[in-house]
Amino acid sequence: MSAPCQQPAAPPATSVPLPPPAPAARRPAVDWRIRFAALSLIWGFSFLLIKVGTQGFAPFQVTLGRLLAGTAVLAVAMAMRRERLPRSARTWGHITVAAFFLNALPFSLFSYAELTIPSTLAGICNATSPLWGMALSVVALSEDRPTRRRVAGLGVGFLGVLTVLGAWQGFSGLDLAGTGMALLASFSYAVGWIYVRRTLTGTGSSTLTLTGSQLFIGTLQLAVVTPVFTSAPDTFPLLPTLSVLALGALGTGLAVLLQYGLVQEVGPTTGQMVTYFIPVIATAAGVALLGEQLSWNTPVGAVIVLAGAALTQSRPSAAAARARTADDRTKRLSRT
Numbered sequence: 001m002s003a004p005c006q007q008p009a010a011p012p013a014t015s016v017p018l019p020p021p022a023p024a025a026r027r028p029a030v031d032w033r034i035r036f037a038a039l040s041l042i043w044g045f046s047f048l049l050i051k052v053g054t055q056g057f058a059p060f061q062v063t064l065g066r067l068l069a070g071t072a073v074l075a076v077a078m079a080m081r082r083e084r085l086p087r088s089a090r091t092w093g094h095i096t097v098a099a100f101f102l103n104a105l106p107f108s109l110f111s112y113a114e115l116t117i118p119s120t121l122a123g124i125c126n127a128t129s130p131l132w133g134m135a136l137s138v139v140a141l142s143e144d145r146p147t148r149r150r151v152a153g154l155g156v157g158f159l160g161v162l163t164v165l166g167a168w169q170g171f172s173g174l175d176l177a178g179t180g181m182a183l184l185a186s187f188s189y190a191v192g193w194i195y196v197r198r199t200l201t202g203t204g205s206s207t208l209t210l211t212g213s214q215l216f217i218g219t220l221q222l223a224v225v226t227p228v229f230t231s232a233p234d235t236f237p238l239l240p241t242l243s244v245l246a247l248g249a250l251g252t253g254l255a256v257l258l259q260y261g262l263v264q265e266v267g268p269t270t271g272q273m274v275t276y277f278i279p280v281i282a283t284a285a286g287v288a289l290l291g292e293q294l295s296w297n298t299p300v301g302a303v304i305v306l307a308g309a310a311l312t313q314s315r316p317s318a319a320a321a322r323a324r325t326a327d328d329r330t331k332r333l334s335r336t
Helices: 032-053 059-080 087-115 119-126 129-140 147-167 175-201 207-229 238-266 268-276 278-290 297-312 318-335
Strands: none
Touching: 032 059, 032 087, 032 119, 032 175, 032 238, 032 268, 059 087, 059 238, 059 268, 087 119, 087 175, 087 207, 119 147, 119 175, 119 297, 129 147, 129 175, 129 297, 147 297, 207 238, 238 268, 238 278, 268 278, 268 297, 278 297
8 A cells, every 4th residue: 555654653663654544455364452462562572682682692783683584574575565666766865864763773772772771771761752752843843833731741751761760869870871872762763753754755655665665774774884893793592593583573574564554454543552561561571581670760760751752642632723723823913
């Protein structure tokens, strides 16, 4: 299906364009709630898989393997659906920029961050993406005007970040470099979403084509960078290798297809709600399977972050929007 490219509130572990809802030709064999739960689990466990992958490979190698596996899955899906690659050089140029900000840079930053911070903290930092997105959209998107509720959500969200980081303790015991890289990765997602919204909307290519092309370009970017900063691994330890393959094939490949189908069936609002389950699952996985320590401020701060993120994504009712438009029109007339 060829459609304009829309961005989610915070697609976390993969960050790809979302398709608009469309009537399905037939009802999928698996109920959307089951697919929603599967998508939440896949993306929630992605941070654990990154942590395990970095125990056997350099961060750039983890990212390259992830992108290779994810691209392979989407290439098969594109071939089965007979999707055509974009033909415009301009479109490929925009895809190259999007691949950097939505894949190559944030994936690498999360891999480096998890060398020194728990996967639980990385998952929570990922949840700040809607906060960065809302702050940037005020500057970059003239049609995306802030409301009092959304501004309040921004403040609440960053209060949650400070709670997670234990600001009142002077950030003691916290690796600032690793945490900063995780937050920068989330910021990169927000930059990428806004860039895609401004440049790739209405290109005529389907969302699956744009996403597959984006992952392919991201793979090429890492293929150039990785040999420069790392040496080829001497061995391929089983568990880290399986983690990287699962991270790419499931978290960056299959998850995209699940998300694509969910948004088409139930709409972007419901489809993007998966964002709010990811830090919960990432935290549970890190504590239960990796034995990571969890102080009280981490889950409390995570709840505050998610509450703020939810507020930043809220939209006024139709009546309120009409009233605000009329008020703006009155103000403009009064100045003339």
